[in-house]
Amino acid sequence: MKKTILILSITTIIASSCGQKSNLINHSKSKIELAFEVTPDDFERGLYNVEWKDTLGQSEGYQDDNLINRPKEIWCVITNYHNDTLGYYRGLSTAQTFAGFQSKDTIVILNFMIGLNFFTDIFEDSQNWENYIKAARDYSKENKLPIEFEPIQINLKTDLRKKYVVEIKEK
DSSP states (O other), rough: OOOHHOOOOOOOHHHHHTTTOSSOOOOOOOEEEEEEEEEEEGGTTTTEEEEEEETTTGGTOOOOGGGOOOOOOEEEEEOOTTOEEEEOOOSSOOSOOOOOEEEEOOOEEEEEEEEEEEEOGGTTOOOSSHHHHHHHHHHHTTTTSEBBBBBEEEEESOOOOOOEEEEEEEE
């Protein structure tokens, strides 16, 4: 593994020093602006909710009233320091912009991703289920989905009910 990384790095340096772009590695990382808020549902039982707002799909004509049909959506997995999953939304249901979780931890980690909305309207022309699945796989592969972003730490003692607007970068 280390040899492969070293070879790719050397190849990239050589290609860059020759004035050519390397086709091996795409260094452009995705960034998105995301607004979110974490609220307690039942503080005594450690029940919380994270809700977000994004603009994915607007450049493709999907406006706020039609976000359910867009091809990409935000996913969120909430973990603790031990990487235990506390709650999540990872698609394959009606598109959502929230995830519930339960925790007695003080610090939780929000792991946002861009994933495929499997129920988008762009695959509607598929003649049968197999074609629909193939179109979804092809779209995911073409768009390199899911795209994972740098995690965000939230302190459940001090950061509740604060509206955050952040730019997060791809891992």
